Amino acid sequence: MTPASSAADTAPKTYPWEIRASGLRVAVGRKKMAVDGLDLSLGIGTHGLLGPNGAGKTTLIRTLATVLRPTEGELELLGTSVGRIGDYRALRRRIGYLPQDFGYYKRFTVREFVEYMAWLKEVPKADVPAAVQRAVERVGLADRADHRMKTLSGGMVRRAGIAQAIVNAPAVLLLDEPTAGLDPAQRLRFRELLQELGRDTCVVVSTHLVEDVAAACSDVVLFADGRLVIQGTPDDLAAAGGIEYPGDSPLERGYSALLRNSGQQGGTW
Numbered sequence: 001m002t003p004a005s006s007a008a009d010t011a012p013k014t015y016p017w018e019i020r021a022s023g024l025r026v027a028v029g030r031k032k033m034a035v036d037g038l039d040l041s042l043g044i045g046t047h048g049l050l051g052p053n054g055a056g057k058t059t060l061i062r063t064l065a066t067v068l069r070p071t072e073g074e075l076e077l078l079g080t081s082v083g084r085i086g087d088y089r090a091l092r093r094r095i096g097y098l099p100q101d102f103g104y105y106k107r108f109t110v111r112e113f114v115e116y117m118a119w120l121k122e123v124p125k126a127d128v129p130a131a132v133q134r135a136v137e138r139v140g141l142a143d144r145a146d147h148r149m150k151t152l153s154g155g156m157v158r159r160a161g162i163a164q165a166i167v168n169a170p171a172v173l174l175l176d177e178p179t180a181g182l183d184p185a186q187r188l189r190f191r192e193l194l195q196e197l198g199r200d201t202c203v204v205v206s207t208h209l210v211e212d213v214a215a216a217c218s219d220v221v222l223f224a225d226g227r228l229v230i231q232g233t234p235d236d237l238a239a240a241g242g243i244e245y246p247g248d249s250p251l252e253r254g255y256s257a258l259l260r261n262s263g264q265q266g267g268t269w
């Protein structure tokens with residue numbers, strides 16, 4: 001495998017959707033179903049996961065990353081059925097995941113951090129240096145590659161986090177609020193990267209920022225109270241609004257309208 005190729009290229013694709021959930025429920029804590037009966041099919045593209053605080057976005061992304069397990073219903077990732085028990089290491093090699101908060105050794109350089117994650121993802125040893133260099137370049141950190149993580153700004157740490165998520169050329173890439181802490185220039189560059197990645201990868205990106213979705217996503221998955229409100233294009237979201245709904249743009253008004261009509265109050269952007 002060359003570092004430039006996607007994991008999707010190395011295995012014959014035998015499934016219609018990269019991600020397919022049917023009646024999916026995921027319990028957190030003692031009683032709460034943070035994902036509560038989700039039917040969703042996602043293929044190649046950049047999917048923006050939007051929803052108010054507490055909607056269940058992080059729980060859903062953690063489940064798609066196989067960190068949490070389904071409580072009920074079905075979940076299929078890259079054609080593999082994910083259950084309550086089982087070893088999903090082979091599947092995880094084909095998934096990239098940026099958690100909302102991620103840990104790292106502060107004394108590692110950016111390169112060492114991304115190399116370490118490549119090793120955890122079992123990237124073939126001979127491919128690691130080029131894969132790491134490519135990932136670091138894609139997030140614009142090539143000139144910092146040999147700096148220690150503890151010397152980076154918050155936005156740069158976030159970019160290093162994105163680099164570790166893409167180092168294994170994943171077929172499914174899960175990014176939980178990746179634009180938090182990025183400055184406007186970094187945010188623009190990152191949106192381009194999202195679009196680029198979505199050409200051959202199933203990218204799921206959770207965000208509070210409607211502009212991220214408008215600029216970078218091929219479709220929107222609007223999620224509230226553990227359930228799907230709508231899945232459609234950014235244009236579909238904009239068309240759902242009207243001047244009577246709160247928001248500074250058609251997309252924001254569409255978001256408010258759909259949440260209000262589904263019984264939700266909306267959230268912060």
Ligand SMILES: Nc1ncnc2c1ncn2[C@@H]1O[C@H](COP(=O)(O)OP(=O)(O)OP(=O)(O)O)[C@@H](O)[C@H]1O
Pocket residue numbers: 028029030032034051052053054055056057058059060
């Ligand atoms: N370990 C837990 N124990 C109990 N409740 C939890 C736990 N984790 C999450 N929850 C609850 O489940 C719901 C969904 O949480 P989740 O973090 O998935 O939402 P979110 O959409 O990512 O929110 P945000 O936008 O604020 O990050 C919330 O009501 C949250 O309080």
